[in-house]
Amino acid sequence: MPRPVRVVLVHGSQLSGVQWTRYAGLLGPDVEVVVPDLPAHGSRRGEEFTWEGALAVVGEAVEGGDPSVPVVLAGHSLGGYLAMAWAAEHPTRLAGLALLGATAVPAGPGAALYRGIARLEARLGVDRVSRALDRQFDALLPPELAAVVKEAGYGFDGIPAAWHGVMTRCRPSMLEAVTCPVLLVAGQLDQLRVDARRFERAARSARWVRRVVVRHGLHVFPLTHPHETAAALWELVADARDRDDIDQ
Known part of the structure; x- marks a missing residue:
């Protein structure tokens, strides 16, 4: 019987754990999928939103199960930067780390992009931005998934604090001491993959590092390209099943 693996999936900003609705089925019955909501998002x-509070939520999700089960931590966008930050504080704890759409250095032009988006959303207001997101997901997602995402709603209040934390704290160097395999995944058309090579080079202690580009994927590729x-x-899950040297 395959060894169980715990996979913690951390959502991106504005969304919630429902963005991972299809992943339990895709990853299989021997994989425990955990999808926490970050502060100021979803059920929370x-x-x-505070950086420390968000890291605590990630930590609770990682440590909340059987301590003998290896844990793969993956995060999308904001969730990816938080996953990296948690791994930096616990560099030998994980069986695998995946950053999804989170390999742009959030300084300089990257930081300016997000400041611009935040200002635009503030000018438009919550209702107009929510309607725009609804239309985007209606166009990009299967109707049943779009309905679930829209029903869960969007979290806007935490965005300034969340992205301030990303821009002031997160750098590729946070990967330097992480020992588990590191997977860097981005959509082909994802603006947050521009510095992937810098993140790859920084992960010098990892057993292995791999970059994956999802063809035709936008920044929301975990929703549009779940398979x-x-x-x-799954490459991290398979690797985790063969490991017995993870700190518990």
């Missing part, structure tokens, strides 16, 4: 929308994303994650 009423909570204030390709799950296939990439």
